[in-house]
Amino acid sequence: MERNLMKGNEALAEAAIRAGCKCFFGYPITPQTELAAYMAKRMNKAGGVFLQAESEIAAINMVLGAASTGVRAMTSSSSPGLSLKSEGISYIAGSDLPAVIINVQRGGPGLGGIQPSQADYWQATKALGHGDFHLMVFAPASVQEMVDMVVKAFDKADQYRCPAMILADGLLGQMMEPVSFPEINPDSHDKSSWAATGHKGERKHHIINSLYLQPDELEKSVADRFERYAQIKENETDAELYLTEDCDILLCAFGATARVVKSAVNEARAQGIKAGLFRPKTLWPFPEKELNEAAKNAKKLLSVEMSMGQMIDDIKLAINCSKPVEFYGRTGGVIPTPAEVLAEIKKVGGAE
Amino acid sequence: MATTEILLAGFGGQGVLFAGKILAYCGLMDNKELSWLPSYGPEMRGGTANCSVCISDEPIGSPLVLTPDILIAMNQPSFDKFIGDVKPGGKVFYDSTLIEADCSRTDIEIFPVASSQLADDNALKGGSNIILLGKVIKETGVFSLETMKKAIEKVVPPSKAQLIPNNFKAIELGMNS
Incomplete structure (x- = not known):
C-alpha cells in the first residue's frame, strides 16, 4: 500500500471522505483547523457538502439534521468548541442518530491554550451533555490510527445508532x-426503518425526536438505548497491551501520551525495570477486561495523562481498587517527556 | 540505526517547516519510520518557528525532539536557545551570515554555513534553508543526495515545479560549502 505523508488533521478528513461522509459542518479553531480546510478543498469534489457554520452550536445541529436523513455526517472542533456542541450531541444521542464528532484537544478550562491536552477525558466519557447517554470514544495514538478509527467510528455509529467521537489532541x-x-x-x-427521507404518501412518518413528555415513555426509550450500550460494552472494547505479561509496574496512557510512555517503558526495560504499557483505544467503553488482563501480574499501576488525572478514575474502577494506582501528569498544554515518565517509574517503585 | 532526532529552528518565513518537510519526505522515500511535528500557533505569524523530525527503523515514540542529534539553526535566538540541548556527539548546522556562534561546548561538532550570503550571491532568494540541508546530508550521511532530490520533487507542488532546479542547486551549494 502506498505510504503518504499527512498531518493528523488532514488524515482525519481524508478518512472521513473515504468512509462515505457526505456532510461536514464546522467552525474554525486551533489546533484542528487543517481538518476543516481540507474538507473545504475536497468535499465538494467528492460529491459532498462542506459548510462553515456561523458557530459550533449551528454546526452540531446541522449534523443532527443531516444525520436524520440517514447520510454520514461529521463535525470537528477543539475543546472549547466541544463544550458549545454538547447540547446538540445530547439531542443526537437522544434521537438515536449516528454521527461522528472529532475533538482535537487543547488545554483548558475556559479558552485555555492551544497546545495539546487530554483534559477533556471526563467530558468525552462521562458527560458530554445532559441526560442519561453515552457516546463511543476512540483514542488514536498515531496518524494511521486516526484514519482507521474514523472509518470504524462511522461504521459503529451506524451499527448502534449512536454518536461516536474521535478524541485526539493537538x-x-x-x-x-x-x-x-x-x-x-x-x-x-440499512436505515430505511428510521431515516427521514420523505414518505411520499407510501409509509408512516419517520419522526426524529428526543422529546418524551410521559416519564414511562422516556424511561423506556432510555432503557432501550442502554441495552444497546450493554452490547457495545460487551463487543467494542479495544486496547493495546505492550510488554504486560511479566510487568511489575503497569503504565496506563492513551493517545499521544502513550507514545511518550512507550519510549519510557522501553528505556525502563533497558535498565532492567519490568515496566509495561496498557493503552486503551476505546475510552468509552473502557476496556476493563483488557486492563485486568494487563495488570494481572503487576504490583502497581501508574496512569500518565496530559491532565490533572481523569482516566485514573476508570482504572481504579476497572480493577476495583485491588492494587495501588499512582498518577503522573502535565497539563495546560505541556507534553510530558520520556525522561520525566522514567523518573516517575523509578520513584513510584518500579526499580526493585 | 537508532532514531535520528533533528530539530530545525528559525524565524517564521525562513522555511524551517519546509526544510523539515523535505527531511521527513526523505525518510518516506527511504522507507523509514518518521515523524514531523511543527510548533504551531503565534509562532507561525512571524515569531520563532521550530520543527521536530524523527527518522528511525523502529516506530517513533514521542515525536517531540528535546535533545537533537542534529540541530539546524537559522537565527540567533534559536541557536542560543537550543545549543545546550544537543546530544553529546551531535552535529550543529547554522547560518553564519545571521548568527554569531558563541559556544563553549567541545562535545559536539559545529558547522557554520554562510547560507544567507550564499543564497544571495547565487540568486537563490529564500534558499538558505535548502543550502543548510545540503551541508547536513554531506556531513551526516543521514540521507543520500539522490533521496533528497526525490523528496524535493515530491514536496514541491506541481504549480511551483519550476523551482525544483533551484532547490537542487541550493543543495549542491551546501554540499560544497
Missing part, C-alpha cells in the same frame, strides 16, 4: 506521519 492533529488508506467500502447499513 500533537496528533499537527504532526505528520506516513499513512496509508485501506480500500474502504462504507458498510451499507
